[in-house]
Amino acid sequence: MNGHMTIGVLSARTGVRVKALREYTDLGLIHTLGRSAAGYRLYTDDALWCVRFIGELRGLGLTIAEICQLTDDAVDSGDGAVGARLAELLERSRQRLHRRISDAQQILDRIDDFTSIHRARWAADDVCWTEVRADARRGLDSAPGGRPYRHRHRTRRILGKADSHEHRLHSRRRFRHDRTSRP
Template identity: 55%
Template sequence: MTSEPPAQPMTIGELSRRTQVTVKALRTYTDWGLIYTAGRSPANYRLYDTDALWCVRLIGELRSLGLTLAEIRDLLSTYADNGERALGPSLAERLRTARARIDSKIADLEKTRRRIDAFEATHQAELAHGSGPGLLADDPRRCTRCA
């Protein structure tokens, strides 16, 4: 029976290259306890094992679903405390929260679009042909005189 030697630990730079995640983000993930180091090199570089690859990809997937790092940390903490049986309901709750956050942002963006539409409709001639009395009724240089 042959056993494979353990994989060589990766530096944070190698983990970054392999996952396409910035070193800064990886440091944040480590500092937040989302990924763990396998220790330090003699030169004091953080070292990671292959489990870190899976963790970074999971974090990326959860971030792409709109979860914040704090929500991911809480989710992974729930998983660590209760195992897989608690993961589904916890993830579902966090996804509902992320959806609500996204819906709120969409509503805000739609309001901004309506304000742009109204402004363009009101100032159509000025926008097409240059400034007019309705676009900038006051002298715009007044702002620079106060500075």
């Protein structure tokens, strides 16, 4: 194959799934030489560099859409210089990561609050999930005041498999009975 790689070989050498490589090719992030006589996509060693660079940018938090925009900017500029745009995209990635860290910290704080509130009950093995389930079976919310459920589908989830199976079975019997009793 004259030093050219198929997509399977490229996948093996880079560790990137074939499906992802096809997507990169379709998006124009990796260029092919065309197809072999058997119909396989053919790549040069330049594709190795491209795949590794895409992986590095993904590792820095850039999305595929941002990487596509970056390559489009490189082509549009003519000289391939996209340093300022890359710095802007990396800053955007940094801000996204800070938001995720902040969201995760809020969840950790809620876990700490919940733990401190309920620690005494756990120590006494006094976790009463049965009360919550009993309220749910009666159609009451576990919140103070016991509000009724607003959506029918929420009460269906409360029924056990056996309950819903018996309900369906009963409905089928009634349907058959209605069909056979018609004149």
